[in-house]
Amino acid sequence: MPIAPRLGVLTSCLLLVACGPKDPARMKTGEELYDYYCRSCHSESNLGPRLERVPAGSKQLKPHELVLMMRHDYTRPSQHPDIRLPQLSPEQADAVAQYAYMLHNQGN
Numbered sequence: 001m002p003i004a005p006r007l008g009v010l011t012s013c014l015l016l017v018a019c020g021p022k023d024p025a026r027m028k029t030g031e032e033l034y035d036y037y038c039r040s041c042h043s044e045s046n047l048g049p050r051l052e053r054v055p056a057g058s059k060q061l062k063p064h065e066l067v068l069m070m071r072h073d074y075t076r077p078s079q080h081p082d083i084r085l086p087q088l089s090p091e092q093a094d095a096v097a098q099y100a101y102m103l104h105n106q107g108n
């Protein structure tokens with residue numbers, strides 16, 4: 001079985017993914033997912049785009065709670081508005097939760 005033609009196909013696929021328009025379904029890193037789904041609302045809510053200004057009294061959600069919030073109907077015990085993102089894969093939800101948790105920890 002010749003391998004070279006297959007590599008050609010694989011390379012074109014990779015190029016398409018790398019150069020194509022941003023498709024949120026393909027996003028993998030917590031940072032790009034955060035920028036796409038979370039950032040603008042945090043800016044508009046006056047929390048700072050990277051959660052720099054979350055009020056000191058806010059309950060900090062753990063990464064697994066953030067995942068529950070995105071994939072299921074979980075907001076308590078935080079003040080976080082209900083955001084439901086069932087389109088995220090478990091891996092994407094985990095990545096963005098870890099990233100947001102890290103931002104919040106870092107910023108305050």
Ligand code: HEC
Binds near residue numbers: 037070
């Ligand atoms: C509808 C607007 C909105 C969207 C969309 C949104 N947030 Fe928030 N977020 C808020 C508000 C308002 C607060 C402040 C809540 C508080 O005082 O605890 C907040 C606070 C937070 C905090 C810090 C406080 C805590 O509870 O730990 C984290 C972490 C967070 N958001 C994660 C996310 C992630 C991850 C996403 C995207 C998947 C997201 N948010 C999308 C409005 C939003």
